[in-house]
Amino acid sequence: MKKTTNFLFLAVMLLCSAVIMAQSTITGTVLEAGTNIPLPGANVVEKGTTNGVVTDFDGNFSINTQTSSGEIVISYIGYNSKTVAFTGNADLGAISLESSQFGLEEIQIIASVAVDRKTPVAVSTVRAADIELKLGTQEFPEILKSTPGVYATKAGGGYGDGRINLRGFNSENVAVMINGIPVNDMENGRVFWSNWAGLGDVTSQMQVQRGLGAAKIAVPSIGGTINIVTKTTDVEEGGNVITSIANDGYLKYGLTYSTGLMDNGFAATVSAAKTEGDGYVDGTEFSGVSYFVNISKEINDSHKLSFSAFGAKQRHGQRQNRQLIETYRKSERGRKFNADWGYKNGQVTFQEDNFYHKPQMSINHYWDLNDNTSINTSAYASFGSGGGGGTAGTFKFGFDANTGQGDYRTGNFGPINFDKIVDENIAAGANGAETYLRASRNDHNWYGVLSTLKTNLTEDLVLLAGLDYRNYKGIHFSEVTDLLGAQYALDDGNVNNPNAALKVGDKRDYYNDGLVGWLGAFGQLEYDVNENFNTFISLAASNTSYKRIDYFTYLDSDPLQETDRYNFFGFSAKGGANYRIDANHNVFANLGYFEKAPGFDSVFLNFSNDNINADAPNQKISSFELGYGFRGEKLSANLNLYSTRWNDRTETATFQQPDGTRAAANILGVNAIHQGIELDFIFRATSKLDITGMASLGDWRWDSNVTDVSILDEDQNVVETVDLYIKDLHVADAAQTTAALGVNYKFAPDTRLILDYNYYADIYADFDPSDRGVEGAPDAWKMPDYGLFDVAMTHGFKFGPFDASLTARMNNVFDTEYISDAQDGTGSVTETALVYFGYGRTFSIGAKLNF
Numbered sequence: 001m002k003k004t005t006n007f008l009f010l011a012v013m014l015l016c017s018a019v020i021m022a023q024s025t026i027t028g029t030v031l032e033a034g035t036n037i038p039l040p041g042a043n044v045v046e047k048g049t050t051n052g053v054v055t056d057f058d059g060n061f062s063i064n065t066q067t068s069s070g071e072i073v074i075s076y077i078g079y080n081s082k083t084v085a086f087t088g089n090a091d092l093g094a095i096s097l098e099s100s101q102f103g104l105e106e107i108q109i110i111a112s113v114a115v116d117r118k119t120p121v122a123v124s125t126v127r128a129a130d131i132e133l134k135l136g137t138q139e140f141p142e143i144l145k146s147t148p149g150v151y152a153t154k155a156g157g158g159y160g161d162g163r164i165n166l167r168g169f170n171s172e173n174v175a176v177m178i179n180g181i182p183v184n185d186m187e188n189g190r191v192f193w194s195n196w197a198g199l200g201d202v203t204s205q206m207q208v209q210r211g212l213g214a215a216k217i218a219v220p221s222i223g224g225t226i227n228i229v230t231k232t233t234d235v236e237e238g239g240n241v242i243t244s245i246a247n248d249g250y251l252k253y254g255l256t257y258s259t260g261l262m263d264n265g266f267a268a269t270v271s272a273a274k275t276e277g278d279g280y281v282d283g284t285e286f287s288g289v290s291y292f293v294n295i296s297k298e299i300n301d302s303h304k305l306s307f308s309a310f311g312a313k314q315r316h317g318q319r320q321n322r323q324l325i326e327t328y329r330k331s332e333r334g335r336k337f338n339a340d341w342g343y344k345n346g347q348v349t350f351q352e353d354n355f356y357h358k359p360q361m362s363i364n365h366y367w368d369l370n371d372n373t374s375i376n377t378s379a380y381a382s383f384g385s386g387g388g389g390g391t392a393g394t395f396k397f398g399f400d401a402n403t404g405q406g407d408y409r410t411g412n413f414g415p416i417n418f419d420k421i422v423d424e425n426i427a428a429g430a431n432g433a434e435t436y437l438r439a440s441r442n443d444h445n446w447y448g449v450l451s452t453l454k455t456n457l458t459e460d461l462v463l464l465a466g467l468d469y470r471n472y473k474g475i476h477f478s479e480v481t482d483l484l485g486a487q488y489a490l491d492d493g494n495v496n497n498p499n500a501a502l503k504v505g506d507k508r509d510y511y512n513d514g515l516v517g518w519l520g521a522f523g524q525l526e527y528d529v530n531e532n533f534n535t536f537i538s539l540a541a542s543n544t545s546y547k548r549i550d551y552f553t554y555l556d557s558d559p560l561q562e563t564d565r566y567n568f569f570g571f572s573a574k575g576g577a578n579y580r581i582d583a584n585h586n587v588f589a590n591l592g593y594f595e596k597a598p599g600f601d602s603v604f605l606n607f608s609n610d611n612i613n614a615d616a617p618n619q620k621i622s623s624f625e626l627g628y629g630f631r632g633e634k635l636s637a638n639l640n641l642y643s644t645r646w647n648d649r650t651e652t653a654t655f656q657q658p659d660g661t662r663a664a665a666n667i668l669g670v671n672a673i674h675q676g677i678e679l680d681f682i683f684r685a686t687s688k689l690d691i692t693g694m695a696s697l698g699d700w701r702w703d704s705n706v707t708d709v710s711i712l713d714e715d716q717n718v719v720e721t722v723d724l725y726i727k728d729l730h731v732a733d734a735a736q737t738t739a740a741l742g743v744n745y746k747f748a749p750d751t752r753l754i755l756d757y758n759y760y761a762d763i764y765a766d767f768d769p770s771d772r773g774v775e776g777a778p779d780a781w782k783m784p785d786y787g788l789f790d791v792a793m794t795h796g797f798k799f800g801p802f803d804a805s806l807t808a809r810m811n812n813v814f815d816t817e818y819i820s821d822a823q824d825g826t827g828s829v830t831e832t833a834l835v836y837f838g839y840g841r842t843f844s845i846g847a848k849l850n851f
Helices: 002-022 104-110 128-135 140-144 325-330 418-431
Strands: 024-032 043-046 052-054 060-065 069-075 082-087 090-097 122-127 150-153 163-166 174-178 203-210 224-230 238-246 250-258 266-277 286-298 303-317 341-344 347-350 353-357 360-368 373-393 435-456 461-482 489-491 500-502 507-530 533-550 566-580 585-596 619-631 635-647 652-656 662-666 672-684 689-702 706-712 718-724 735-748 751-764 786-799 802-811 819-823 834-837 842-850
Touching: 024 069, 024 082, 043 060, 052 060, 060 069, 082 090, 104 360, 104 373, 104 435, 122 128, 122 140, 122 635, 128 140, 128 203, 128 751, 128 786, 128 802, 140 150, 140 163, 140 203, 150 735, 163 174, 163 224, 325 834, 341 418, 373 461, 418 435, 435 507, 489 507
Parallel strands: 024 090, 174 224
Antiparallel strands: 024 060, 043 052, 043 069, 069 082, 122 203, 150 163, 203 224, 238 250, 238 842, 250 266, 266 286, 286 303, 303 353, 303 360, 341 347, 353 373, 360 373, 373 435, 435 461, 461 507, 489 500, 507 533, 533 566, 566 585, 585 619, 619 635, 635 672, 652 662, 672 689, 689 735, 706 718, 735 751, 751 786, 786 802, 802 842, 819 834
16 A cells, blocks of 8 residues: 555655756847837747736736746737747747738838837827727727826717817817828818727727827827827738627618739738717717728838828717707707707708718838938828708797797607708798708818938937928818708808809808818938937928818809918927936937917908908917836836916907908917816736726916906907906816726736726816906806716627627726706806716627628
């Protein structure tokens, strides 16, 4: 018995020794080929097993294998996987992963993509895999809602109607670029996300550069820059089919296919998707088709060509008008209540809707002159067509705020009874339409060229320089869309055709063109003193020209029908430095000053050609920021302090001169200060569990009162005195305090669970500072604080020979009721504020099959 026991003990010991001896420890660092940027979160798996780890914040990994020799597979979304053999303990050193997308490295140069721990700006990056998981049925800007300084909402709740504020600045003062091409409206600076409704399907990465940002060209980045890089074309052949369903009749399906890089140097990727649904908010039915195509050609080692086109044709009903909180309370539909729709002949008909199609096309040429110099050029064009619906003639759609009763409403707080209006218009006969529907159109033709030269002057000094040319024509008019049973509608808006009898499709009320020209030049020097110290200085200058043509307000024979061009010079200067104290710590600082040309409507006041503010002053912005970063084995964290001063915000006063004509005067001194502190972190508790978080504390206020500003006529007589009592009032329309906490648990390489909590506080209802003309004017109404829980899960599996995945997402898990947007009423008074309620609980389930 004793001999048997000894034998078993010896056998067990030998077996354990064999297993121990069979194990190996493999280490290495995973980098992006070409840039040598670390790839944190890359999967490193022992081939044929489920044994795996992920790389740390600097791309490093260490894996204990189950055998003494074999292969490890390294993979990262957007890059080609690499298999590396090992024998025994080994340090594999730097392992470079090639991008799975043709020309992505060159696009990143044009797009001014910031590099972590090198570019001295506050930056957050969201990659394709996280976009796919987090988007669901949310609006595209909402992907960024856990980013410091960001406040993103669905606004009225219609498809594509989302909005985003960054450090307290709205979209007019946040630069949005797609592949380095600015997409802010060239007349007013706004971004309409419904124009890009399919962007989430084709985004490779989205980077938020808060504050000055890394963009070299002159863009309106007072609050920051949202830098979107789309997919190019895949190097490897393949594709996928997607479908998803969600609450309120949401249905989406799509297809993507890539040829891969063929022997003749060509590669192509095409993608298309259809989305439709009823909308969470009443009367916001929607339908959209998005598409993307990229065709690339590798001509030789020095030249590459790439053509891209993408767009989204969509139409959706809108909740255009905010309501009193009490109105939502009294309506049976609660937070889903929408007053801007009804029925006509049994079909849903919108009082307010939006329809648009804005394809963007570009031809990119990548030219490597030699090992040190390259020129990357993008020539682009965009043709926008569409607008927003509304009513014309006698307004009949109102209702009593207390009872919900209206002459043209079906029930209390009910939808509009369009049939009653149709009957009245038919009865009116030859008198024409008393009430009808119209659309305000905002078509445009937009062309541009953006070219960037990059050259290594020395091993440590890099010069980037280039040109930025844009030409824009905005075509604005109102058109008849539905006569509601009438034979025609009378309109006297056109002095060249007074009392016109209009049919559907005819222009009405106004018709004018806005012409905007832009020519800019930029230059940037990047100096790497050593591997630990990087600095840059950047200069940009631009000339913006405006011209207006009005076809309705002035006779064709009137020289005032077409104005002269008015030019405005703008510039920017910024610089910064980043110092890596050691492998774990870095600090950075940046500062800058730029002057932004006034908007189109600030030059042509009151939409006229004879009331021109030719001396409209530039807005002046100065910014300063300090940052600290920590990168440890488990913890990555960033701390930023910023201060942005916005001086001479465009403000004008119009007045009547003795001869009866109107004139304008600029009011200077309308200034605001935005300052705050931001913290974000990722803690890798285990190889499977990541905990993320952020906190953003802002203090955004109007800086000083503007009093006793005398408005003088041309004879120097005082015709008006302007007072603005705004000192220390809060800048409105965004949460000044935000926080987020998230859990990301990886059950397996292809199975993840995400829990997110976002908190918003210190939100003041939107108001116009010009309305605060009385001393002691109150602050705007402070909206209630709120917090939301979201959950998402994705699971990858084999479906026959194919890789497949299922993704489920639920937003606002606890169905929290909250107000997301508000317009101030009489200041600090809850009962007079006009608001939008946010969405309640929503869900989506999607499937993807890769082939």
